[in-house]
Amino acid sequence: MTSYKELGLVNTREMFAKAVAGGYAIPAFNFNTLEQMQAIVQAAVETKSPVIMQVSKGARNYANGTILRYMAQGAVEYAKELGCANPQIVLHLDHGDSFELCKDCIDNGFSSVMIDGSSLPYEENIELTKKVVEYAHAHDVTVEAELGVLAGVEDEVASEVSHYTKPEEVEDFSKRTGCDSLAISIGTSHGAYKFTPEQCTRDPKTGKLVPPPLAFDILHEIEKRIPGFPIVLHGSSSVPQDEVDTINAHGGKLPDAVGIPEEQLREASRSAVCKINIDSDSRLAMTAAIRKHFDEKPGDFDPRQYLKPARENMKKMYMHKIVDVLGSNDKL
Numbered sequence: 616m617t618s619y620k621e622l623g624l625v626n627t628r629e630m631f632a633k634a635v636a637g638g639y640a641i642p643a644f645n646f647n648t649l650e651q652m653q654a655i656v657q658a659a660v661e662t663k664s665p666v667i668m669q670v671s672k673g674a675r676n677y678a679n680g681t682i683l684r685y686m687a688q689g690a691v692e693y694a695k696e697l698g699c700a701n702p703q704i705v706l707h708l709d710h711g712d713s714f715e716l717c718k719d720c721i722d723n724g725f726s727s728v729m730i731d732g733s734s735l736p737y738e739e740n741i742e743l744t745k746k747v748v749e750y751a752h753a754h755d756v757t758v759e760a761e762l763g764v765l766a767g768v769e770d771e772v773a774s775e776v777s778h779y780t781k782p783e784e785v786e787d788f789s790k791r792t793g794c795d796s797l798a799i800s801i802g803t804s805h806g807a808y809k810f811t812p813e814q815c816t817r818d819p820k821t822g823k824l825v826p827p828p829l830a831f832d833i834l835h836e837i838e839k840r841i842p843g844f845p846i847v848l849h850g851s852s853s854v855p856q857d858e859v860d861t862i863n864a865h866g867g868k869l870p871d872a873v874g875i876p877e878e879q880l881r882e883a884s885r886s887a888v889c890k891i892n893i894d895s896d897s898r899l900a901m902t903a904a905i906r907k908h909f910d911e912k913p914g915d916f917d918p919r920q921y922l923k924p925a926r927e928n929m930k931k932m933y934m935h936k937i938v939d940v941l942g943s944n945d946k947l
């Protein structure tokens with residue numbers, strides 16, 4: 616058993632309370648590699664932001680859970696080395712799909728877990744979430760649950776369509792499960808293709824796709840029913856057009872990729888939404904820099920030559936999200 620406290624990590628409780636009260640959101644960045652971890656820590660330290668570093672089941676399979684855990688411990692020490700006296704870093708399991716996986720993470724240094732029972736019938740979601748909450752709280756680990764289904768791929772779970780969260784269920788669900796935060800479905804989805812071209816309109820000036828707006832009416836109804844309760848948005852990458860254009864200009868093929876407009880995420884951050892999940896934008900920033908590098912310098916083959924600009928591009932993106940979208944800067 617390794618407690619997250621031994622690793623210098625924190626859970627989300629205090630962080631979320633401050634974010635809800637302060638009208639900003641905590642960035643939750645997925646990571647799989649050393650360069651992503653370095654860029655996240657550098658961005659968080661330079662902007663004085665708390666940060667959630669999250670690991671999916673796929674990331675654990677790719678990079679190894681033990682390595683990722685010690686990378687999170689390394690992140691805390693690295694942040695201190697960079698001059699941050701009191702880093703607020705959470706190691707979070709993203710889209711946990713069983714009690715056993717959540718328990719394994721809690722026993723191995725995670726300070727927060729998500730149990731994603733959103734594809735289960737309501738009562739089964741409650742039962743599973745409650746079981747995870749009981750174990751997690753006994754170890755002072757916080758739990759994110761999910762109600763409503765996002766379209767697209769949720770780790771290994773795929774859904775063709777989204778089912779918005781039903782506001783009339785949130786009070787009963789949060790009370791009966793004891794969860795610490797709730798991921799909701801209001802029109803975001805995972806990946807770089809959040810909407811089909813048919814779901815969008817085209818901007819007559821640029822010809823670019825304009826996605827349908829998020830269901831803010833549902834978010835506000837949820838806020839009314841559970842005032843101050845921490846809300847989480849998954850699938851919140853913006854899929855920056857300049858990164859997509861760079862990828863496509865250097866041999867990539869991402870036709871009609873489209874994300875969530877940043878103004879809408881800014882608006883959500885000012886509400887009870889206190890955690891915003893971003894993974895695809897990091898993938899795009901990394902891929903754009905690497906493709907450009909290879910195109911311009913075809914003779915390079917030392918990974919440091921192309922991973923350095925990739926890391927810098929991700930750091931720039933993380934800092935932009937923190938300062939210009941979520942507003943979590945200057946909070947340490």
Ligand code: G3H
Binds near residue numbers: 672673709894895
């Ligand atoms: O919600 C999904 C995250 O983007 C994680 O993706 O399962 O491919 O690591 P992954």
Ligand code: 13P
Binds near residue numbers: 710851852892
């Ligand atoms: P994006 O694919 O929009 O980055 O969403 C990531 C996410 O929700 C991770 O859980």
Ligand code: ZN
Binds near residue numbers: 710769805892
């Ligand atoms: Zn997600």
